[in-house]
Amino acid sequence: MNIRWTAVITGFMADFAFTVLLQVVILATGQSAVFTDPSLQNPVHVLLILIGATLTGVGGFVAGWLADNSFAMHGLLVGVVGILVAALANAGVTVPPLLLLGQVIGCAFGAVGGMLAERVRKSPRAG
Numbered sequence: 001m002n003i004r005w006t007a008v009i010t011g012f013m014a015d016f017a018f019t020v021l022l023q024v025v026i027l028a029t030g031q032s033a034v035f036t037d038p039s040l041q042n043p044v045h046v047l048l049i050l051i052g053a054t055l056t057g058v059g060g061f062v063a064g065w066l067a068d069n070s071f072a073m074h075g076l077l078v079g080v081v082g083i084l085v086a087a088l089a090n091a092g093v094t095v096p097p098l099l100l101l102g103q104v105i106g107c108a109f110g111a112v113g114g115m116l117a118e119r120v121r122k123s124p125r126a127g
Helices: 005-028 045-065 071-089 097-122
Strands: none
Touching: 005 045, 005 071, 045 071, 045 097, 071 097
């Protein structure tokens, strides 16, 4: 298995940039309370976790697009790098299990994004 780490890091950076933009929009609208005590009973929290996972899928698509093979693996690694970066950034802080679950779901979305990139790259072009 030949992993192109530049593709993985580029995909992670796309995921990170879109996630930061989402957080800026949330804070700019005065909704900072959504970042506290995530719960599955709060539909906004569930929506934000799914949006975050979808953004990891976008990063997985970018990584898959830049990879020459193992497209899904490159997308999955975008999510894994995200987990590692979050673990380093939150060292010594208790992270709610729901957020960890969201990151694991993000890994799956990243793999799907990589597979989608493979299908798009290999599809015949119209015209």
